[in-house]
Amino acid sequence: MYRYSDFDAAFVASRNSQFRQQVERRIDGSLTEDEFRPLRLMNGLYLQLHAYMLRVAIPYGTLSSAQMRQLAYVAQKWDRGYGHFTTRQNMQFNWPKLSDVPDILDALAKVQLHAIQTSGNTIRNVTADHFAGASADEIADPRPVAELIRQWSTDHPEFQFLPRKFKIAITGSPNDRAVTKAHDIGLRMVEQDGEPGFEVIVGGGLGRTPMIGKVVREFLPRADLLPYLEAIVSVWNLLGRRDNKFKSRIKITVHEHGIDDIRARVEERFETLKPAFNGIDQTILAGIEAQFAPPEFRVAPTDAYDTAYANDPVFRSWADTNLAAHRAEGYAIVQVSLKKQGETPGDASAEQMRLLADLAERYGHDELRISHEQNVILPHVHKSDLPAIHAELKAQRLATANIGLISDIIACPGMDYCTLATARSIPIAQEIATRFDELKLEHDIGALKIKISGCINACGHHHVGHIGILGLDRAGVENYQITLGGDHTETAALGDRTGRGFAADEVIPAIERLIHAYLDLRDDRSESFLDAYRRLGADPFKAALYPEKQESRANAA
Amino acid sequence: MPRIYTPKVVTANALIEGDVIYLTANDSWTRDLSSAEILTDEAHAQLRLLEADSRQAEAVGAYLADVKPGKTGPEPTHFREDFRRTGPSNYFHGKQAQR
Ligand code: HEM
Ligand code: SF4
Numbered sequence: 001m002y003r004y005s006d007f008d009a010a011f012v013a014s015r016n017s018q019f020r021q022q023v024e025r026r027i028d029g030s031l032t033e034d035e036f037r038p039l040r041l042m043n044g045l046y047l048q049l050h051a052y053m054l055r056v057a058i059p060y061g062t063l064s065s066a067q068m069r070q071l072a073y074v075a076q077k078w079d080r081g082y083g084h085f086t087t088r089q090n091m092q093f094n095w096p097k098l099s100d101v102p103d104i105l106d107a108l109a110k111v112q113l114h115a116i117q118t119s120g121n122t123i124r125n126v127t128a129d130h131f132a133g134a135s136a137d138e139i140a141d142p143r144p145v146a147e148l149i150r151q152w153s154t155d156h157p158e159f160q161f162l163p164r165k166f167k168i169a170i171t172g173s174p175n176d177r178a179v180t181k182a183h184d185i186g187l188r189m190v191e192q193d194g195e196p197g198f199e200v201i202v203g204g205g206l207g208r209t210p211m212i213g214k215v216v217r218e219f220l221p222r223a224d225l226l227p228y229l230e231a232i233v234s235v236w237n238l239l240g241r242r243d244n245k246f247k248s249r250i251k252i253t254v255h256e257h258g259i260d261d262i263r264a265r266v267e268e269r270f271e272t273l274k275p276a277f278n279g280i281d282q283t284i285l286a287g288i289e290a291q292f293a294p295p296e297f298r299v300a301p302t303d304a305y306d307t308a309y310a311n312d313p314v315f316r317s318w319a320d321t322n323l324a325a326h327r328a329e330g331y332a333i334v335q336v337s338l339k340k341q342g343e344t345p346g347d348a349s350a351e352q353m354r355l356l357a358d359l360a361e362r363y364g365h366d367e368l369r370i371s372h373e374q375n376v377i378l379p380h381v382h383k384s385d386l387p388a389i390h391a392e393l394k395a396q397r398l399a400t401a402n403i404g405l406i407s408d409i410i411a412c413p414g415m416d417y418c419t420l421a422t423a424r425s426i427p428i429a430q431e432i433a434t435r436f437d438e439l440k441l442e443h444d445i446g447a448l449k450i451k452i453s454g455c456i457n458a459c460g461h462h463h464v465g466h467i468g469i470l471g472l473d474r475a476g477v478e479n480y481q482i483t484l485g486g487d488h489t490e491t492a493a494l495g496d497r498t499g500r501g502f503a504a505d506e507v508i509p510a511i512e513r514l515i516h517a518y519l520d521l522r523d524d525r526s527e528s529f530l531d532a533y534r535r536l537g538a539d540p541f542k543a544a545l546y547p548e549k550q551e552s553r554a555n556a557a
Numbered sequence: 558m559p560r561i562y563t564p565k566v567v568t569a570n571a572l573i574e575g576d577v578i579y580l581t582a583n584d585s586w587t588r589d590l591s592s593a594e595i596l597t598d599e600a601h602a603q604l605r606l607l608e609a610d611s612r613q614a615e616a617v618g619a620y621l622a623d624v625k626p627g628k629t630g631p632e633p634t635h636f637r638e639d640f641r642r643t644g645p646s647n648y649f650h651g652k653q654a655q656r
Binding site: 026027028029032033047048049050051052080095096097098099344347415416417421424426427430473476477478 | 570572573574575576577613614617618634635636637640641644645646647648650651652
């Protein structure tokens, strides 16, 4: 696995000791909150509704077992025994005390974890396909490039005070699991005449003004990546609307200037910048790549797996739902659900984290991934080890067979934690998951993505959920707006608003009506909710959501 | 006729713990909304907020929150303040666990 260089370690250590002094000065009263706030945000420390929150970066979603164990240690020693994995491949601790944060950061630095650029108007933690380096459908592992971008963007002097936050996602697979079209820059690996490169997408984003990203360069040769990224960020750094926070993201710049104008400016800037990158970046990349070499895959019989699959229906259901195809013969990608029905999506207890670390160490070439869907992945597992893994997961309530199903919900912290929230998200997720589990319909319904945000900032990706739920405050009451038909993959689409919102106690019945309508309308089991929505349009689904309208129409006729 | 002023309390987050605190009539901070000072006069409320704001080494982000007088002291009028005085709904953590 990739190890940070001595340079990185020294950099993190010096940032931590600076921050320790800043915290001391805040506590002794020599810094005001106005002075301290930007400093703590630079180190991933927010103040939430009930406590501070520390956001720790998990670059490109990859963790070693030692890192996972250290997260568990932090959760137990300084927090309330758990942590929250987010859609941005970060871990958030919800209860640290200000005076403990310097110690927490030092503990994290021991395993090369940190909170740098997880907040503020900088280039944020680069996210990547969580199956990177393991998936059968991939052109190449995108993580070496993601690591190169991390090195280039960390403390980049020109990009510390950008107009707003800036998020980059990368995938090496044609099946986009990294939501590249909803990022400021999305990178998709492609090949042209056998040469590797990238499709560069710019100006995607969710939030108040959701936009699907546009292609700024169809094919960018691999070696040109950094100067091209630098060109995009520097063009936006000048043009971006610093006068208005709501118009400052690059998606608005692209929208206001048009993609052709932006492309022309980027290409011009790129010509200027390119000679400055004299190949050193490619030398560094080659060094990084060597460290991302795939593990030595085992060649072994899969009898243990075949027997369990044939004889144990619980194991079979889990295997059918939670495994994905691996590039190596005899291997599988294990998706561990952090969505047991009724639990908080994305939360893991310290004991669960330790078990996951142990499993990765014993069976998984010491690798773990965090998915943007708030689950944990064991990317490299030999099939013969799966029955043992499944048994251990079961003991820690981690064997829920629901990946990609209705209870595998993305939910942001909402008003249970977040100061910006207009309503809660977590209880809605818990209730939907519990309800459909009771109905025993989950597997029958099949592939379905529900995504919930507690305000228009859209941290829960609701715009790209097949069913999106947005929590709002309507005259002092929590109210939930539903969108349908969103898609976060390579066929990205924003969901359509259906109509008036629902009170908290109306949401679950509304979703139930919607799902029953889908079950009635689908051609057969192979037609997913999204496919049926695309074939039939919004009308029959709206009719299910708002039956009273139908009645009043019938009465009028 | 003078405009009716919605009663308020001064609330903030504690500097070290980050949890929700309220200003009492005797200038101490309490973690319990029902012990907070109810402010019914706008000018006085503004003054109390300024005083709270100047206590930078104790409190962060002081503001005035609407309340209504209840049997045991002030009660929230909005669900956000209700969550702030209680804690999250997914775990028995925060204020509800400290009572
Ligand atoms: C709890 C503290 C959090 C705060 C204060 C916060 C704040 C924000 C804000 C203000 C935005 C909108 C930015 C803009 O459009 O300019 C945003 C977007 C976003 N946040 Fe959060 N967020 C928080 C937690 C989270 C969590 C827990 C997740 C993941 C579960 C997350 C993931 C995202 C994503 C994916 C976006 C939208 C994509 C985009 O347009 O960049 N955030 N957040
Ligand atoms: S979507 Fe809103 S409520 Fe949810 S975490 Fe983001 S800012 Fe908070």
